Amino acid sequence: MLRQRFDTGAHMQIYLPIAEMSVNILTLIGMGGLVGFMSGMFGVGGGFLMTPLLIFVGIPPAVAVATEANQIVASSVSGGLAYWQRRAVDVRMGIILMTGGIAGSYAGVQLFKLLRELGQVDLLISLSYVLFLSVIGGLMLRESLNAIAATRRGQPLRARRPGAHSWILRLPLRMRFRQSKLYISVIPPLLIGFFVGTMSAIMGVGGGFIMVPAMIYLLRMPTNVVIGTSLFQIIFVTASVTILHSVENQTVDVLLAFLLMVGGVIGAQFGAIIGQRLRGEQLRALLALIVLGVGLKLFIDLISQPDELFSVTRMGFGG
Amino acid sequence: MRNSSKIILTAMVLSFSLAPMMARANTIIADLSKDHISIKSNFAGEKLLLFGAVEATVDGPISDIIVILRGPGENFTLRKKQKKLGVWVNGAAYDIGPLPGFYAVASTRKLSQMVPPNVLREHSIGADAMNINFLSSDIEPSERAEAIAGFIRLKQARALYAEAENGVQIIGGRLFRAEINLPPGMPVGTYVTEFFAFQNGRLVGYQTGELPVDIVGTGHILHQAAYEMPLVYGIGGVVMACFMGWGVATLFRRR
Incomplete structure (x- = not known):
């Protein structure tokens, strides 16, 4: 009779069950590919670029953070396996770091939940990003520009030696870490782990960009085990973040995570190939500029008057 | 049209209850192009056709x-x-409600004119009448x-509330049709349709019906799991990520 079909034929749209919105599937895979490409090229995790990008395309910030943690589980498993097979993982150090990290992720998710109920979680996410992206981007830019200048002058840049922080390592509760050839207190790695775990829960990042320098300069671990150990503990901490956000906030969209993983793995392979052909310090300067740019965009969004002052959520489904 | 008999029955029941304010019952009779809406994973919104016939009065x-x-109200x-x-x-912050998560009204001309x-x-x-x-x-009145x-x-802005003042077309004086856009972000639950026939500002015909809206398929399973078994859902997400990561690492090492 009068019944008609009104299929719009928009086959490329996919409905995300937790974000509760319809997004073009190619956009998502493309974003995963772009960030994967950059993480392959620069050798970084990419969470701190993907989460803001998801927020820019309209995914609710709380969903972006929790979903990105889930994606990082996949990228750190695939990255970490190679280090594991080369035995470049200090498992004992990894376990200490992740113990702190899992406790930190619990604290972070609880804080997240509390601020979500108060409608302030978006602010927490944005402020954390502005702070970290500007500090990290600024440091990276300075370091890479110095390196570029030094190469131009034809002098090798002297590697900065760790300062005299060694008293921290002589705190009580010392433990032997054979793989790292260290006999140090477990308190500093527990605290570092806790801090990075909290950040992971609030920002949807693995936190390698904090963890790796902390391991080298504070814990004085040998560089050959640093990345493997960092990835090893990131797997467990981001897994903990994913599960805790699922339970406490119901903000993990596994369909979204899956699509980002698909794009991410493809992008990372190409990124790694291109990255090998470019010079390290120029790459780092480029990454620093991207990081600063993303931070600046988030900062401008925070200080400029929004077109719409009101926002609405279902009651009990905060910010 | 499985659902038309239900609608007619509802209309009849209602016509008794509304009888005092109506000149005559069954002045309007209507149906929808669908008896339910399924939000599949490729749902990008759709159009719902609402149609029927009106009978002239004296x-x-x-x-x-x-x-x-x-x-549904939330x-x-x-x-x-x-x-x-x-x-x-x-x-x-203001808590308001219960209010419909979706509300669309279509009419033959401006509401205030008729x-x-x-x-x-x-x-x-x-x-405006809500x-x-x-x-x-x-809370102060201005606020x-x-x-x-x-x-x-x-x-x-999200197309969840819509008013179309020329949204209902009358064909040949008796048949009418209206199209309502169903956007991708529409909430799930049981929707209610209402059809009003007015004459000189007086209600002369009324019919109501229901339209269930559900998420189906993978999206439904995921949505259900996320809210009802969040621990299993979270662990599932982690297991999937581990398999993906492991699969990729093995796949690309072979080459």
Whole structure:
């Protein structure tokens, strides 16, 4: 009779069950590919670029953070396996770091939940990003520009030696870490782990960009085990973040995570190939500029008057 | 049309209850192009056709028809941003409701031209006639009005509230049809359809029906799991990620 079909034929749209919105599937895979490409090229995790990008395309910030943690589980498993097979993982150090990290992720998710109920979680996410992206981007830019200048002058840049922080390592509760050839207190790695775990829960990042320098300069671990150990503990901490956000906030969209993983793995392979052909310090300067740019965009969004002052959520489904 | 008999029955029951205010029963009879809406994983919104026939009364043919599609009622939290220390942050919060998560009204002409405002309010026709209830008390009238306007604006921006004043077309004086856009963000639950026939500002025909809206397929399973078994869902997400990561690492090492 009068019944008609009104299929719009928009086959490329996919409905995300937790974000509760319809997004073009190619956009998502493309974003995963772009960030994967950059993480392959620069050798970084990419969470701190993907989460803001998801927020820019309209995914609710709380969903972006929790979903990105889930994606990082996949990228750190695939990255970490190679280090594991080369035995470049200090498992004992990894376990200490992740113990702190899992406790930190619990604290972070609880804080997240509390601020979500108060409608302030978006602010927490944005402020954390502005702070970290500007500090990290600024440091990276300075370091890479110095390196570029030094190469131009034809002098090798002297590697900065760790300062005299060694008293921290002589705190009580010392433990032997054979793989790292260290006999140090477990308190500093527990605290570092806790801090990075909290950040992971609030920002949807693995936190390698904090963890790796902390391991080298504070814990004085040998560089050959640093990345493997960092990835090893990131797997467990981001897994903990994913599960805790699922339970406490119901903000993990596994369909979204899956699509980002698909794009991410493809992008990372190409990124790694291109990255090998470019010079390290120029790459780092480029990454620093991207990081600063993303931070600046988030900062401008925070200080400029929004077109719409009101926002609405279902009651009990905060910010 | 499995659902038309139900609608007719509802219409008959209602016509008895509404009999005193209507000149005659069954002046309007209507149906929908679908008896349910399934939100599949490729759902990008769709159009719902609402159609039917009106019968002329002793006063002549009917030309004022209003069609309403109303989503299930929910409570909402509305927040207003304000500038604090140079940064725009969420300030005042208002809990309002229950209000429909979706509300679309289509009519043959401007609502205010065909029906007096008190009648619109009596039947809750149009967003302006909606009774917006604040769950938190002591709010100043000006603040209240601003919040209500903000809420309606937000819903309109996502196509969840819509008013089409020429949205109902009458064909050959007896048949009518209206199209309502169902956007991707529409809430799930049981929707209610209402069809009104007015003549000289007086209600002469009314029919109501139901339209279930559900998420189906993978999306449904995931949505259900996320809210009902969040621990299993979270662990599932981690297991999937581990398999993906492991699969990729093995796949690319071979080459």
